Each structure stands twice: as C-alpha cells, then as structure tokens.
Amino acid sequence: MTNLPLLLAALLATPLQETAPPPADPLAVAAPEAVQVAEDLVRVAIDTDKGRILLALDRGRAPVTTEAFLGYVEKGFLEHATFYRAMPYADGGIAQFGVRRTDKLLDPIAHESTADTGILHERGVISLIAPQPGQGRNDWFITLNEIPAFDASTDFHGFTPFGRVVEGMEVVEAIFGSPVDPEAGEGPMKGQMLVEPVKVTGAEKLSD
Numbered sequence: 323m324t325n326l327p328l329l330l331a332a333l334l335a336t337p338l339q340e341t342a343p344p345p346a347d348p349l350a351v352a353a354p355e356a357v358q359v360a361e362d363l364v365r366v367a368i369d370t371d372k373g374r375i376l377l378a379l380d381r382g383r384a385p386v387t388t389e390a391f392l393g394y395v396e397k398g399f400l401e402h403a404t405f406y407r408a409m410p411y412a413d414g415g416i417a418q419f420g421v422r423r424t425d426k427l428l429d430p431i432a433h434e435s436t437a438d439t440g441i442l443h444e445r446g447v448i449s450l451i452a453p454q455p456g457q458g459r460n461d462w463f464i465t466l467n468e469i470p471a472f473d474a475s476t477d478f479h480g481f482t483p484f485g486r487v488v489e490g491m492e493v494v495e496a497i498f499g500s501p502v503d504p505e506a507g508e509g510p511m512k513g514q515m516l517v518e519p520v521k522v523t524g525a526e527k528l529s530d
Contacts, residue, residue, distance in 0.1 A: 363439055365488075366386060366395055369524040372500075373493035375464075376528075379485035381438040386394050387450050387458070387484040389490065390431045395525045399426040404519035407511070408498045414445070414467025417498045419522065421460045430459045433481045436473040441483045443472040444461075444489055449483040458482060 362382035368375045381388040394400040399421055407418040421427060435454035436442055443449060448466045449472065452458030464487060465472075475481030487494060497520050506515035 325353040330503050356454035363485075365393065365528040366392070367524075367526050368400070368522055368526055370493060370522055371447065371520045372496045373490060375490035375493050376488050377485050378488045379448075380439075380441060383441055384434045384482060386432050387434050387482050390428060391450075391462070391484065392527060394421065395527055397428075399428070400522055400525040402426045403522040405497045405522075406516055407514050408500065408502055408508075409463075409500060409511075409514050411469055412467060414465070415498060416463040416465050416469070417494050418451075418463040419520075420462065424448065427460050430457050432456060433458060433479065434484070436480050436483065439483075443469040443481070443483055444486075446487040446494075447483040448482045448485050448487065451481055452479070455479050466495065466498055
C-alpha cells in the first residue's frame, strides 16, 4: 500500500533544475450541485515531443489558477516546461511537469481549494502543486487515475485541480510510461525521474 505521507512529500519536493473514461461530452465538466457557478471553460492545447494534449480549463470554478496558467501560455513561458517525472500511485499515477527557468516564472497565486471549487482529483485532471496555500506557482501534474488523497481534507490543504484533458490522454499515458532512471531523484522521488524529459514544444489558447 502506498505510504501517503511519503507520497505527499515526494510530490512536494520537486527537483531544482535549470533548463533553457472522459465524459461523454468532453467539454462538459459539470460542477457538483453544491457548487453553483456559470460554466466557463477555456480550451488550451499543449504540444509535446510525444503529441498534443487538449485541456478544458475550468475558469468558472477555479478562476485564479486558470488565469495564472493562461499567463504561462500567453507569455510563451510554458514552452520552457518539461514533463520530467512519472510518479506511480495505485493503478495509475501522475505525469508531472513544470517551468524551471527563473526568468520565466510568474508570481505565486492564492490557493483554490477543492472544498471550494468542487473539482476533484479524478482521471485526466490537471492540477497545480502548492507546498503550502499561496505557494502554487510553476509546477503541475496530470492524473492517470482518481487520487482522493490529493483533495482537501482536515489533514491536508490539497492541491488545485483546475481543468481536465479532453483529448490526448494517450499522450499523457505515453509520457507516464517513458523510461525512468532508477538512480535519479532523492528520497521518495528516487526512480521517478524520466531519463529523457518530454519537452513542451508549444502551447496556445484555442477558445474562451
């Protein structure tokens, strides 16, 4: 069984690198009944060495996190990101990516809790990593399975899912299945670093 404290520690301890089933209607990311907001989805395409991933970002329920991610897209900063880590969890895991160049970083943003947004860590969700509330900035991951341990709870502030993959989960799976270096990474991260990080080669907002 996965050790949750070690799992969370592994996800939060991102390395310092300096480098230049989906829903029947894929855009229908329905809010729980308790969350009453107008649907406001933004489609974003991320091109990688392994193919294109199409996201529907939920600006209606996670406006701060969505706008911050769009900032990386529109400034061209996301093109300096790489998928560098495949962390297994249960029958799936996460593919983690981030921007490491210090001249391509935006400011940290306010935390949007799953308890407030109603967006949970289900398969195909994109989520922002925040070591502490208000520290989320330049590291994200895409889930390959449901991971309720990443949602907000009495013991953990949770990460911030803010959209989902609507096309290209096979690309995410290919990234996750890329070879890892059994000796790379420290502590719980050991053996999770991709031998060849997968580059983000382009990113664009397709529609509001």
